[in-house]
Amino acid sequence: MTDISTPQVKPDFMRFVRSNIRDYALLLSLLAIMVFFQFNTHGTLFRPVNMTNILLQNSYIVVMALGMLLVIVAGHIDLSVGSVSGFIGALAAVLMTGTSPNPDLFTIPKFDFVTASIICLGVGAAIGAIQGYFIAYYKIPAFIVTLAGMLIFKGLALSVLGGASVGPLPATFQLLSTGFLTDVFDVQLLGAPFNLLALLIGTLITAALIYFNFKERRSQLQHGLAEEPEAIFYGRNLLIAVALIGFSFIMGQYKGLPNVLIVMFALIALFVFITTRTTFGRRIYAMGGNEKAAKLSGVNTERLTFWIFTIMGALAALGGLIFAARLNVATPKAGAGFELEVIAACFIGGAAVTGGVGKIVGAVIGAFIIGVMNNGMSIMGIGIDWQFVIKGAVLLFAVFLDVKFKNRG
Amino acid sequence: MQPILEMRGITKTFPGVNALSDVDINVRPAEILAVVGENGAGKSTLMKVLSGVYPHGTYSGGIYYEGVERKFNKISDSEDLGIIIIHQELALVPLLSIAENIFLGHEPAKLGVINWFEAFARTKELLKKVGLNEHPNTLITNLGTGKQQLVEIAKALNKKVKLLILDEPTSSLNETDSNALLALLMEFREQGISSIMISHKLNEISKVADRITVLRDGMTVDTLDCHAEKISEDRIIKAMVGRELTDRFPPRNAKIGEPIFEVKNWSCYHPLHADRQMIKNVDLHVKRGEVVGIAGLMGAGRTELAMSIFGRSYGQKISGNILINGKPVDVSTIPKAMDAGLAYATEDRKTYGLVLIDHIKHNITLANLDGVAKYSVVDDLVELAVANKYRRDLGIRCSSVFQTTVNLSGGNQQKVVLSKWLFSGPDVLILDEPTRGIDVGAKYEIYGIINQLAEAGKAVIVISSEMAELLGVADRIYVMNEGKFVAEMPAKEASQEKIMRAIMKSWGKAND
Structure with missing residues (x-):
């Protein structure tokens, strides 16, 4: 049994996708x-x-x-x-x-x-x-x-x-x-009442999540640990933003965010x-x-x-x-x-x-x-x-x- | 006389290891052949080749049985021809009766309905033949080891055995049971049944064997005829261990201080059989900067000793005292033992040492998570620095510390286990078979690590079945057999013969 040493891993798009496919x-x-x-x-x-x-x-x-x-x-x-x-x-x-x-x-x-x-x-x-x-x-x-x-x-x-x-x-x-969380604003959207608080909270949470993701990414890059390819990282954050803000927008059209x-x-x-x-x-x-x-x-x-x-x-x-x-x-x-x-x-x-x-x-x-x-x-x-x-x-x-x-x- | 069995030029390799190379053995009709050799000499592998555990095609060489070349693909192929192997760990189902065990898989049945009358009648006959006076309905679990052994033999007789293979048959038997078993083998010889007996007990071998084949490092070294001349035990021992010291060891200069670890009058019993004493009043001490070896054969109780000391992770009714730096310490649980400064690196790293599905970094910090955490929150960067430090210091070869440990080679896995224990900051390290299954280069590196530990003022205990390894790495060697320390010698004065002789002389005496 000899020790097989594999070369240092470089961020590799397909490799990363494969190992995280689940x-x-x-x-x-x-x-x-x-x-x-x-x-x-x-x-x-x-x-x-x-x-x-x-x-x-x-x-x-x-x-x-x-x-x-x-x-x-x-x-x-x-x-x-x-x-x-x-x-x-x-x-x-x-x-x-x-x-x-x-x-x-x-x-x-x-x-x-x-x-x-x-x-x-x-x-x-x-x-x-x-x-x-x-x-x-x-x-x-x-x-x-x-x-x-x-x-x-x-x-x-x-x-x-x-x-x-x-x-x-x-x-x-x-x-x-x-x-539901009581709305503090009184906003109409297309003639119907819209819960602006829901959208605001959703946006705030999204901003916080993305802030932490970027912070972690920076620290990973500093220590040469970033395995995730850049395209996937940005794509993932964009998806999170669209999903969360879209979701809170939808929730806002009904009664807002449930307790x-x-x-x-x-x-x-x-x-x-x-x-x-x-x-x-x-x-x-x-x-x-x-x-x-x-x-x-x-x-x-x-x-x-x-x-x-x-x-x-x-x-x-x-x-x-x-x-x-x-x-x-x-x-x-x-x-x-x-x-x-x-x-x-x-x-x-x-x-x-x-x-x-x-x-x-x-x-x-x-x-x-x-x-x-x-x-x-x-x-x-x-x-x-x-x-x-x-x-x-x-x-x-x-x-x-x-x-x-x-x-x- | 035409031999009943001949194995010619058997070679069997595992990845990276030559387990058997060009081994020849033969067994004559109505003969008892003893096969002896150190741990790892290849005895068990040879028997697995013979019985078909390793099917034809996975080894090279030929098996000739009753004059015909045989190609066994599974165990039942060899059993059908009357070759029956009885393993060291008995293969009986404990909660079934004697009769059910004897006929397991061969029940006398018509259309799947078992004829128990016939089974009982035949069981009675068989039990009479092996001299066991028990009812066929008795459950196996209610029998002692000696009687269980006899049931195994009765089971073999039921399969019309012509060649009986016994792997360490008396290792767990007391004197009386051992003698009864040996007498039975001689009786079989009278009836024309041949036996192969694998054993470490040279006194028993000289009592019953007709010939002795000695294996060493996967090769046949010698076959001795007991009827042609009187064979002395020394002669067998020489043949068993007469290996050149080809293993290289890094140089070391020991600076040995005062005793820091002492074990006094340590005893422990088998976890399931409360009357079986596994460790018998052992005394042991290790000094600062000293490497102490514990030598012994498989089953001598070395791992049991180490694990019973390390947080009582083995056995029951444990008694004795542990002193660190002269003060008694409480090692009754693993966390307490670790707090007291102990570390135990297991012999079985896959089962007890590593979380194989997890990566190197997590494995290294597992025993000291608080060392990389603040208020129970793990600091990833600190943890990473720790893992990379050990990767560098111990030369763990991997793509990154995020590599899963299951994919590492044996040597690198061992280095991860060592890293884990080094990071827990112990004063006393017990290393159980630290180089088992790893290649020569990695062995050398592990010896280097052991030296560094000793030089850093730690006390190191190395348990090893390779005597040459202990001679090369230890300052002092304890020899263990049947749960007792039977000799202690400075490594400078020790030799493989001396260790082996100490073991051989001690058989049976521990029970006095």
């Missing part, structure tokens, strides 16, 4: 799917009210996918998130309305929505912590522990609600899902930061890539696993709150099947079943691919039966491409 393919698929449905729904998809709807419908999936990505990168799975979010939604409704499932035995005081929400997030984190404890310290496979959790919390949700729907919820709480969008963006930014910049994130990838090597390198893999599931629990709770606020009622069936969409989002987004691979942005795009498909197929009038079949096929196809790319090396 990321581009994902983004292009989302665009292609959107264009496809825009065409097949006779222009309904990109309508401001529909775009807003897609966002609201998928916000809780995206929020949960953030945690699920950590779980999957760590080499685990969490099947319980749907049941947990349903249970937390039920708990929130019971606390906010003061409804006892069995009024003869005990009563429940009515909490204000802030206190109730904090309690709910805490309970969610505690649920995640308990599941994480069994997975991390007793080495029970996550599949089993969270399958048990799925059953347990499905049952508890039923029990807390006493088998019936509980609602309506306080109007202030509903704003989490149905509220939940702000929550979602903040969380996405936080999780991108955690996974790419912190030692915590780095250790998750190392553990998922080779748990034995990570452990022998001093990574406390048990504690890490415990925290990952705790975070997942809190995010599942947040997802449950958003969903309950959106429906304005907690039903016993809430949360059913969420886990499947959340897990599918991560895998479509490029996470590896074996752990160690996956990106937050990928999972978010994966969630929106599913969301746009749900929305588009519903508008087209495709039955729920075939929607499942098509979504299943897309998931299999995405992972199939992954495996094929990997095997080709």
